[in-house]
Structures are given as C-alpha cells and as structure tokens.
Amino acid sequence: MNDLLIVGTGALACLFAARLAARGMAVNMLGSWREGLAALRNYGVTLVESDGSQHSYPVTVVDDAVRCNQSRYALVLVKSWQTERAARQLANCLHPDGLALTLQNGLGNGETLAAVLGPERVAQGITTTGATLLSSGRVRPGGEGTISLENNPRLEPIQNMLTASGFRVETVGDVSALLWSKLVVNAAINPLTAILKINNGILLDLPSARKLSADLANEVAAVANAIGVDLSHLDPVAISAQVAANTARNQSSMYQDILRGAPTEIDAICGEVVRIGEQAGIPTPVNYTVWRLVHAFVEKNT
Numbered sequence: 001m002n003d004l005l006i007v008g009t010g011a012l013a014c015l016f017a018a019r020l021a022a023r024g025m026a027v028n029m030l031g032s033w034r035e036g037l038a039a040l041r042n043y044g045v046t047l048v049e050s051d052g053s054q055h056s057y058p059v060t061v062v063d064d065a066v067r068c069n070q071s072r073y074a075l076v077l078v079k080s081w082q083t084e085r086a087a088r089q090l091a092n093c094l095h096p097d098g099l100a101l102t103l104q105n106g107l108g109n110g111e112t113l114a115a116v117l118g119p120e121r122v123a124q125g126i127t128t129t130g131a132t133l134l135s136s137g138r139v140r141p142g143g144e145g146t147i148s149l150e151n152n153p154r155l156e157p158i159q160n161m162l163t164a165s166g167f168r169v170e171t172v173g174d175v176s177a178l179l180w181s182k183l184v185v186n187a188a189i190n191p192l193t194a195i196l197k198i199n200n201g202i203l204l205d206l207p208s209a210r211k212l213s214a215d216l217a218n219e220v221a222a223v224a225n226a227i228g229v230d231l232s233h234l235d236p237v238a239i240s241a242q243v244a245a246n247t248a249r250n251q252s253s254m255y256q257d258i259l260r261g262a263p264t265e266i267d268a269i270c271g272e273v274v275r276i277g278e279q280a281g282i283p284t285p286v287n288y289t290v291w292r293l294v295h296a297f298v299e300k301n302t
Contacts, residue, residue, distance in 0.1 A: 003071060004027060004161065005028045005062075005068075005073070005074040005075070005093060005094075006020075006027060006074070006077060007031070007076045007089065007090065007100075008076070008077035010033075010077065010079070010133055011131040011142075012103070012127070014040075014131070014133060014137060016077065017045045017057075018045045018047035019047070019166055019167065021058065023165045023166075025165070026060070027045075028059065028071065029045075029059050029060070029062065030068060030089060031062075036137060037063050039135075040059055040136075040137045044137070045137050046137055046138040046139070047139060047140075048134060048138055049141070050140070068089070069093075070093060070094065070095040072097075072098045073099055073100075073101070073157060073161075074093070074098065074101070075100075075101055076101065076102040076109070076113065077103060079104070079105075079253075079263070079265055080265045083104065083108075083109045083112045083113065084112055084116075086113070090113070090116070094121060099121055099122070099155070099158070100121060100123070101123045101124070101125055101149070101155065102122070102123070102124055102125070103127045103147065105186050105253065105268065106265050106269050107183060107268060107272045108268060108272065109124075123150055123152050123155050124149075124175050124179065125148055125149040125178070126179065126182035127145055127147045128145030128182070128185060128243050128246070128247075129141075129142075129144060129167070130200070130246075130247035130252075142251070143246045143247030143248065144168065144246070145246060145247070146169070146170055147162060147170070148169075149171050149172065150178065151171050151172065159171075177230055180220070180229045181231060181234055181239070183273070184236045184239065185217075186265075186269045187216045187270055187273060187287060188214070188237075189203060189213065189243065190253065191216075191266060191270055191294050192209055192216070193254065194252065194254040194258045194264065194294060195294060197255065197258070199248065199249055199250060199251055200243075200248055200250050200251075201249065204244055212290075213244070215286040216270075217239075218237065219277070219282075219287050220236065220273050223280060226277075226280040226282045227276060227280050253265070258298070263298070264298060266290075266295065267291075270287040274287050
C-alpha cells in the first residue's frame with residue numbers, strides 16, 4: 001500500500017515531491033497532464049536550485065485512478081478548477097481510512113473534496129511557499145514560506161513527513177481564518193502579477209501596483225470580517241507585502257498559468273471575494289475589476 005500520494009504535476013506538486021523524495025520517502029504522483037507525467041516517469045522529478053545545480057529523484061507516476069493503489073495520505077495540489085476531478089480520482093485512490101490534505105489556493109476546495117470523500121477524510125491547510133515550473137517535471141523553489149495546518153490529530157504523520165523534508169510547518173486552530181488569510185495574499189499578488197507579467201517582488205517596486213495590491217488585500221479582509229472570520233491578528237497589507245518580498249523572484253501560479261495559456265484560479269480567488277462580498281453587502285470594486293481583467297486577458301489569448 002502506498003503511503004503518500006501527491007495529486008498534481010504542477011510547480012508546487014513537483015516541489016513537494018522533490019523535497020520529500022530527497023529524504024528517501026516513496027512518492028507517488030497522480031495527474032492528467034500527459035507531457036508532465038511522461039517526464040516524471042522517464043526522468044523523475046528535478047529540483048533546480050538558485051545556483052543552477054539540479055538533482056533528480058525517482059517518483060512513481062499514476063495516470064489511471066482505477067489502477068491506483070490505495071494511499072493512507074494524499075496531498076492535493078491541483079488548481080482549484082481541477083478539484084472536482086481530483087476528488088473523483090481520490091475516491092479510487094484514497095484508503096477508506098485515509099486522509100487528503102488540500103493546500104490549494106482559493107475557497108471551496110475542502111468542501112468539494114468532502115462532498116465526494118466525506119468530511120472525515122479531508123483536512124485543510126495553506127502554504128505560502130513558492131515554486132516555478134521550468135519545464136515538465138523540473139521545478140525551481142521560489143521562496144521559503146510556511147505550511148499552516150488545521151488542528152487535526154490525524155495530520156500528525158503528514159506534518160512529520162513535511163517537517164523532515166525541510167518545510168516550515170505550524171498548526172492553526174481556526175481553519176476559516178487560515179483560508180481567508182491565504183486568500184488575502186493570493187488576491188493581493190496573483191492577479192496583478194499575471195496581468196502585468198511580473199515576478200512577485202516587482203509589485204513592491206511599482207507604486208501604483210503596490211497601491212492596487214493593498215486595496216485588494218483590504219477588500220478581502222473587509223469581506224472576511226463581515227462574515228465573522230476573525231482576521232484581527234493579520235495586517236492584510238503588511239502580510240501580502242511580506243510574502244511578495246519573501247518570494248520576490250517567483251512567478252505567481254497565476255502568472256505561470258497565463259504564460260502557459262492555461263485556465264487560471266481567478267474565479268476561486270477574486271471571483272469568490274466578489275460573490276461573498278455581494279452577499280454580505282461589502283463593496284469589492286478592485287477585486288471585481290481584476291477578476292474581469294484576468295478573464296479578458298485569457299479570452300484575448302485563446
């Protein structure tokens with residue numbers, strides 16, 4: 001029985017796979033991107049360091065959920081628009097007593113997984129760790145962040161694996177605050193870097209972009225507070241700027257999607273902020289504007 005399954009073959013999935021495999025752990029990767037799966041199968045997952053050195057590590061590739069061995073633990077690292085498909089795949093791949101941990105961007109991923117797998121088999125967390133996919137199966141770390149996990153005793157084995165692989169891991173009691181804190185950062189950084197085609201750190205160097213980023217972050221925090229999510233511990237502008245600084249050389253996941261001509265997660269980020277803001281009576285004009293701008297940008301290039 002395989003103990004650890006990574007669902008996804010993108011930048012974060014490859015980063016996690018490489019760092020776990022580097023510590024001698026058996027890593028299994030489930031995905032649907034044929035080119036990525038072929039590279040991982042033939043060459044393993046390759047971690048490219050900032051100095052240009054690179055190391056490859058073997059992983060087991062799974063592209064057919066029906067033939068997937070049941071895993072005790074799964075890390076879900078696909079895009080938010082792929083979550084429903086991933087949930088159906090995990091229905092075959094996850095052990096009846098297994099646990100799937102989502103570290104995805106945006107809102108609603110945990111609920112989508114729980115609807116298929118059952119809430120007792122799903123846990124939620126966030127990560128501010130960055131990564132850039134250089135080519136199929138080749139990833140470069142983009143700034144060391146923190147993995148924050150909900151307070152769930154069943155997560156201890158996953159937490160131990162991540163800690164042993166060099167990740168910074170913490171436990172947070174309020175999962176809603178956890179998700180909205182990440183949403184603040186995603187909304188403040190991802191759409192602007194995608195529209196402007198800039199690395200994260202450049203946001204801090206452009207006064208107008210930095211002001212827009214702050215406006216996006218403040219709108220998300222206002223919506224969170226309106227629906228009873230306590231973000232009193234968080235300065236939304238300061239934390240977003242800090243993450244941008246910590247991942248200055250990184251291309252945000254949305255920027256990478258734009259470069260590849262792939263669908264983005266804008267609906268699960270700014271789109272959700274707008275939707276929930278409307279329900280709560282909180283205006284979100286900046287999130288609405290960048291939400292539509294990202295869609296327009298994608299439409300122009302398809």
